[in-house]
Amino acid sequence: MKSPKQQKSVQITTRFQFKADSRKVCYTVRSSNGTDEYTTCLFAGKACSCTCPSRKPCYHMAQVEAVEANRTREQAESAKASTFESLKATYDVRTTSERVQNPSTIATNMVIESKRRQQAPLAGASRGFSLMK
Secondary structure, eight states, X not given: OOOOOOOXXXXXXXXXXXXXXXXXEEEEEEOTTSSOEXXXXXXXXXXXXXXXXXXXXXXXXXXXXXHHHHHHHHHHHHHHHHXXXXXXXXXXXXXXXXXXXXXXXXXXXXXXXXXXHHHSOOTTTTSOOOSOO
């Protein structure tokens, strides 16, 4: 009876990205024996080469693709969150008291304000109306 294969995991030692084309990324990974190092390169998130002697696509390529996909997704999420926070800080015109007030409190305040305005005297009501100066 065959024993189940042990899943190999990639141990990444370095990552480098090309300045001329940021879509090109290479990882240096340690081999399963722990002594050799191989270079696995990706282009636009897809593995395109590995220097290991095994048949391609190797497990280095598959696992490095997954690592790069996670890294890209995390960067996008953090950039999105930081962009939202900076835009919110810049353009949010609400005061802090409005942000945390209960909606029923806001409605009550609006009713009180409208009643106050209805009872207030009109500007210039003490003078008589005249077209001529």
